[in-house]
Amino acid sequence: MAKQSLELKATSFTLSVLHINHHDLDLVAAELDNKLAQAPQFFLGAPLVLNLSAIQHEQIDFYALKQLLTDRNLIIVGITDANKEQIEQAKEMAIAVVKSGKQAPKAELPKRATKIVKQNVRSGQQIYAQNADLIIFGAVGNGAEVIADGSIHIYGALRGKAMAGAAGDNQSVIIANSLEAELVSIAGQYWLTEHLQQYVLNQRGCVRLDGESLTVESLPQ
Numbered sequence: 001m002a003k004q005s006l007e008l009k010a011t012s013f014t015l016s017v018l019h020i021n022h023h024d025l026d027l028v029a030a031e032l033d034n035k036l037a038q039a040p041q042f043f044l045g046a047p048l049v050l051n052l053s054a055i056q057h058e059q060i061d062f063y064a065l066k067q068l069l070t071d072r073n074l075i076i077v078g079i080t081d082a083n084k085e086q087i088e089q090a091k092e093m094a095i096a097v098v099k100s101g102k103q104a105p106k107a108e109l110p111k112r113a114t115k116i117v118k119q120n121v122r123s124g125q126q127i128y129a130q131n132a133d134l135i136i137f138g139a140v141g142n143g144a145e146v147i148a149d150g151s152i153h154i155y156g157a158l159r160g161k162a163m164a165g166a167a168g169d170n171q172s173v174i175i176a177n178s179l180e181a182e183l184v185s186i187a188g189q190y191w192l193t194e195h196l197q198q199y200v201l202n203q204r205g206c207v208r209l210d211g212e213s214l215t216v217e218s219l220p221q
Helices: 025-038 062-070 084-092
Strands: 014-021 047-051 075-080 112-119 127-131 132-136 145-148 150-156 161-164 174-179 183-186 189-192 207-208 213-218
Touching: 025 062, 047 062, 062 075, 062 084, 075 084, 075 112, 112 127, 112 145, 127 132, 132 145, 145 150, 150 161, 161 174, 189 213
Parallel strands: 014 047, 047 075, 112 132, 127 145, 132 150, 145 161, 150 174, 161 183
Antiparallel strands: 174 207, 183 189, 207 213
16 A cells, blocks of 8 residues: 555644733834843744743734744744634734643653763853753853753853753753853743842852743752
8 A cells, every 4th residue: 555645643743932012013023132142043034932821911913023023033823712703813923822821731752861061151152952861070151051851960150041941841050150141041931140149149040940030059069
């Protein structure tokens, strides 16, 4: 029997969710441009689901919102927690309507390996541990990026950007001997250096998610 030219199979993909919290698109655009300037590679080309729960009762030009995001190389693949009018507009634009995280079944996370790097990560370098934890025996310099689908352990100073749980695992953590990061992120939730410095500066610490918010704990030296 000849093999079929296509197959439909169930699978699970983790997508980042962008919460639109205001109907004023000029305000949304300004804040988005600021975030993109701070971490351009983190968002560039990212497939996103828009959460519209905060503006369900507001009038919004959904077409203009989509164009605003498309112009910034963000790929809108779906919406969630939208009202009837927003859902109809999304359907007309061939955008999927997806269930919220509370309704959707939790995807089983695959088993992970561990990627070990025995050197400093210098400015301009990027290291990605796909489906793995990342251990770095060295420092991560300003302008460097380390990304892992699992947790990140840095046995040196973290001065660049560290993004753990890149595939959506909110149990991932970032541990560094000295937290001086430009950006830290767990499963899409992130802090910049200004926020991080309110809690810990130049100390050994652990960044993790507490509910939907980041938290940081100092660790014994």
